[in-house]
Amino acid sequence: MPLLDVNGTQVHVTDTGGKGPAVVFGHGLLFSGRMFADQVEALQDRYRCITIDWRGQGRTPPARTGGYDMDTLTNDLVGVIDQLGLERIHYVGLSMGGFVGMRLAARHGHRVRTLTLLDTSAGPEDPEKVARYRLLARIYRVVGMKPVRGQVEPIMFGPTFRADPGSRPRIDAWLADLAAVRRSGMQQAIYGVTDREPIFDEIAAITVPTLVVVGADDVATPVAKAEAIQAGICSSRLEVVEGAGHSSTIEQPAEVTRLLAEFLDEH
Numbered sequence: 001m002p003l004l005d006v007n008g009t010q011v012h013v014t015d016t017g018g019k020g021p022a023v024v025f026g027h028g029l030l031f032s033g034r035m036f037a038d039q040v041e042a043l044q045d046r047y048r049c050i051t052i053d054w055r056g057q058g059r060t061p062p063a064r065t066g067g068y069d070m071d072t073l074t075n076d077l078v079g080v081i082d083q084l085g086l087e088r089i090h091y092v093g094l095s096m097g098g099f100v101g102m103r104l105a106a107r108h109g110h111r112v113r114t115l116t117l118l119d120t121s122a123g124p125e126d127p128e129k130v131a132r133y134r135l136l137a138r139i140y141r142v143v144g145m146k147p148v149r150g151q152v153e154p155i156m157f158g159p160t161f162r163a164d165p166g167s168r169p170r171i172d173a174w175l176a177d178l179a180a181v182r183r184s185g186m187q188q189a190i191y192g193v194t195d196r197e198p199i200f201d202e203i204a205a206i207t208v209p210t211l212v213v214v215g216a217d218d219v220a221t222p223v224a225k226a227e228a229i230q231a232g233i234c235s236s237r238l239e240v241v242e243g244a245g246h247s248s249t250i251e252q253p254a255e256v257t258r259l260l261a262e263f264l265d266e267h
Contacts, residue, residue, distance in 0.1 A: 026097025032058025056185025158245020
């Protein structure tokens with residue numbers, strides 16, 4: 001699908017089409033909609049699966065006017081939903097995609113059938129991490145990922161996944177995707193995450209069925225953050241995925257797909 005003109009910028013979207021209920025996927029920072037490839041493949045026979053690349057990431061170009069904050073990305077998401085003629089969607093968001101998803105469900109609940117939140121947080125970035133992440137972003141902007149890979153990779157992927165030699169092709173594919181984006185846009189996307197406003201005070205307004213999933217070894221948004229979300233949304237339940245870090249859809253795709261498929265089919 002070509003880039004969509006949405007909210008004053010261009011947004012890259014993939015759409016499997018079909019007449020089934022729409023499932024929209026929002027990826028995590030430093031990734032793209034491709035991080036849901038396994039889930040889309042499993043679900044596309046009975047659901048219309050749509051992925052979005054946020055501003056400056058994946059195949060979405062950097063925005064000329066900024067707007068990398070989570071509220072603006074939420075407006076981008078609403079614009080995509082409108083352009084595709086969708087009334088109500090199942091939304092699945094990982095990390096950054098979850099920051100957006102909670103805003104969507106809290107503020108535009110009539111547009112959402114169900115909400116799935118993977119490896120995410122309703123709070124601000126941990127203060128002790130902000131300076132480190134912003135420094136890594138500045139280094140990455142100047143010289144690319146290679147000098148900071150050793151620090152970034154353990155944040156993105158858990159120890160079980162990284163220790164498995166069979167994981168190397170997927171990690172290498174992630175690095176290749178990162179190398180293909182414009183670093184200026186990715187840097188701004190990183191700042192959008194590090195400087196984000198919390199959404200915790202709004203999540204009590206979420207009334208749609210909600211599945212909260214977190215990798216047991218997630219160091220970026222640990223299990224306690226998922227527990228806080230589950231406690232704050234009355235219609236939610238929590239699942240912890242063993243052997244997964246922050247990128248659970250890639251690290252334990254079969255288990256995440258099973259949980260997601262059962263949840264969607266239930267609703």
